[in-house]
Amino acid sequence: MHLPDGVISNTAAGASWAVCSAGVAIGLRGMKSGRIPLVGVTAAVFFVCTLIAIPLPPASVHLLLNGLTGILLGWASFPAILVALALQAVQFGHGGVFALGANTVVMSVPAVxxxxxxxxxxxxxxxxxxxxxxxxxxxxxxxLSCIMQASLLCLTDRGFVTPAMVLLGAHMPVMFIDGAVTAWVVGFLHRVKPEMLDRLD
Amino acid sequence: MQRNIILFLACLFCAGIFFPGRAWAHKVKLFAAADGKKIEGFAYTSDGARIKRGKVAVMIGDNKIAEVDLDKKGEFTYEAKTKDDHLFRLDLGDGHAASFTVYASELPDSLPGGDKTVQATPDANENAAEATAAPASTATGISQDLAAEIKQLRQQVTMLREEIDAYREHRNLQDIIGGIGYILGITGIAFMLMKRNSTNGNSKA
Structure with a gap:
């Protein structure tokens, strides 16, 4: 789910950066100082969890947890996911630096x-x-992340149906795992600390 | 309750950080090396797993000259026809892609010339100079023992290159903790900026 540089066109990457910038601006504007630690911790959890790969031929897939990020952070998902993905791109080369806007949009829009x-x-x-x-x-x-990524690939004349089918096929198990993890976390927080589930915006 | 939440977050971090080493995600990678005319390579993810399906495009400059399939071991073979820089590109179709270049200098001189406009590396130029400096030995031929030793040496160099390539993708705990540290640092900066803004606002009022 981390697009490297050179896979999507400059137009698609540029448009993604515009959407990403707008999302980050809205996210930062609505962020209250009391919730900054939650944004930081959620970004750290997202950073670690998206590094865990599940081997699934022909490649491997990883957890996203952007649904959980969206539930906890709302629009603040944009800055949280941007920071986590930027570090992954710089530290590990996961996803391109120029494609960072696209990767942020692919994961943040479904979160919101x-x-x-x-x-x-x-x-x-x-x-x-x-x-x-x-x-x-x-x-x-x-x-939704699969559909977003397939749409970006479609904007680069790589078709929509084939990438969408490949992505959805590969991420079918991830949907269940992500859903199960999110269900567990939400259930836990709902029981012990329901105020954490109050949206930031 | 507070203790439960701290415990829960600690569990989530530990589950991520101490997950078995092979599971660190994933970037598609390609490796290839020439053995005479034959170029052999393989595709893998950064967690070390081989990619067992896919087509590798063989390109010289911007021209696609062939396409080879990955086998069940994630490997491919291609026989070079010209002494050119060969770019191997794997595109899984879902946004994952990787490429690797086998430079003309790695291919035998017996292959026909090739496109001289293709960008050569400094190494390629040095090797080309060496090749022109010692044409007599290649023209007169070499003993079988020497040829066997050269082949063995080439295999060892290829193995070393594979290991270096794999090491580049190796992640350790410090990298992950470093990333978390950066995020916490950015959180602190955000706190500081918000505090300063609110202090400035209060003092103006």
């Missing part, structure tokens, strides 16, 4: 959508139902 769709429902539900919403958010965010 899932946050908008599920965070209020999670807040107003019983723990068991909140965990189910968490699963849905985790799985949907991975699905």
């Amino acid at each position: 959508i899932c946050g908008a769709l599920f965070s209020r429902r999670i807040k107003n539900s019983q723990t068991r139902r909140a965990a189910i919403y968490g699963f849905a958010a985790g799985a949907l965010s991975v699905f």
Whole structure:
């Protein structure tokens, strides 16, 4: 899910940077000082978790946890994910530096959508139902990330259907794993610290 | 309750950090080396797993001259026809791609000339100079023992190159902890800036 440099066109990369900048600006504007530690910790968790690969031929896939990021951070997912991906690109060469905007958009837009769709429902539900919403958010965010990446590849004249099928096929197990992890975390937080699930914006 | 949350976050970090070494994610990589005319290579992810399906495009300059399949071991073979820089490019179609160049200097002089406009590396120039400096030995031929030793040496150099390439992708705990440290540092800077802004706002009021 980390696009390297040179795979997408300059136009697609530039447009992604524009969307990424707007998202980061909105995220930073709505961020309250009391929630900065949560943004930092979530970025650190995202940074570590997206480094774990699950071998799955022909390549390998990794956890995303952008659904969880969206539920916890809302629009602040943009700066959190940007920082984590920037460090991965610089330290490990995972994803290109020029493609950083695209990678941020691919993971942050689904995070914001899932946050908008599920965070209020999670807040107003019983723990068991909140965990189910968490699963849905985790799985949907991975699905939407695949669609976003296929759309960027489509903008680069690489077609849409084939990359989308390859991505969705490879990430089907990730949807379940991401959903399960998100469900567990959401259920846990709902039970012990529900105020953490209050959206930042 | 506070203790539960700290425990939970610690578990999440540990699950990530102490996950078995082979599991660090993933970047598609390609490696190739010439053995005479034959160029052999393999595709793998940065966690060491071989990529067992895919097509590797063989390019000279901007021209695609051939396409070879990865076998079940994630390996491919191509026989060079000209003494050119050969770019091998693997595209998995989902946004993962990798490339590797086998320079003309690695290929035998017996191959026909090749495109001289192709960008040569400094190493390539040095090797070319060496090759022109000692044409007599190649023209007169070499003993079988020497040829066998050269072949063995070439295999050892290839193995060393593979190891160096794998080492470049090796991640250790310090890298991961360093990344987390950077994030916490950025969080601190954000705190400092917000505090300063709020202090400035209060003093103006």
